[in-house]
Amino acid sequence: MTVARPFRVLGVQQIAIGGPSKAALRGLWVDLFGVPAVGTFRSERENVDEDILSIAGVEIDLMEPIDPAASPKVGEPRLNHLGLWVDDLAAAVTWLSAQGVRFTPGGIRRGAAGHDVCFIHPKGSAEDTRAALETVPASNRQAWRQHHVREGRARSALLPPHLSQPYLGDVYLDDWRISRLRGRRYRL
Numbered sequence: 001m002t003v004a005r006p007f008r009v010l011g012v013q014q015i016a017i018g019g020p021s022k023a024a025l026r027g028l029w030v031d032l033f034g035v036p037a038v039g040t041f042r043s044e045r046e047n048v049d050e051d052i053l054s055i056a057g058v059e060i061d062l063m064e065p066i067d068p069a070a071s072p073k074v075g076e077p078r079l080n081h082l083g084l085w086v087d088d089l090a091a092a093v094t095w096l097s098a099q100g101v102r103f104t105p106g107g108i109r110r111g112a113a114g115h116d117v118c119f120i121h122p123k124g125s126a127e128d129t130r131a132a133l134e135t136v137p138a139s140n141r142q143a144w145r146q147h148h149v150r151e152g153r154a155r156s157a158l159l160p161p162h163l164s165q166p167y168l169g170d171v172y173l174d175d176w177r178i179s180r181l182r183g184r185r186y187r188l
Helices: 022-032 089-098 138-150
Strands: 009-018 037-043 048-055 058-064 079-086 116-120 131-135 177-181 184-187
Touching: 009 131, 022 048, 022 058, 058 079, 079 116, 089 116, 089 131
Parallel strands: 009 058, 079 131
Antiparallel strands: 009 079, 037 048, 048 058, 116 131, 177 184
C-alpha cells in the first residue's frame, strides 16, 4: 500500500555541475552556449565556489571546490545534483526521512539562491542519488498553478491534499475563473 506524500515536487530548480575548475565549465556554458551568468556564490563551509547561470527559469550552477582535498567534493561527480522545487520542504524532509532517505549534515538551511534547501545524502539513498529539495517561492507557486490551469489540467490536481475547498493561497479556483489573484479577474 502506498502512503500519500504530504508534499509535491513542482519542477526543476537547478542543475549543479561540478569540476576542478569552473573556468572550463564557463567556456562551454557561457561562452559557447550563451547561457547568461546571473550571480556567484561562495561558501567555505560547503567547500564551493560557484557561478550561477539561468535559462528558462532553471538555475545552472557551475561549481568548483575551494579546497580540492576537502569534503564535500563538489566536483565529483560532474553532474553533482538536481535541485527540485517542493511545495512543503519541512514535510518533504520529515516524510522522506521516515522512508529511509538520508540528508546531509546541516538540515534545512538558506541556499545560494536565497531559498530554504536541504540536500539528500548520496550515500545510503536510492541508487546514490544526489538531489537538493528547495522551497518554492510564492511567485513561482502561482505561476506554476496558472500554467496548469491554462493548459486544462485537472484543477483538483492543483490542490494540496489537505485542502477540501478550491483555495490556493492567493488563488481561488472555480469552473470559470481565478477570482482573486492580486485583485484582478482572469477568465480561463
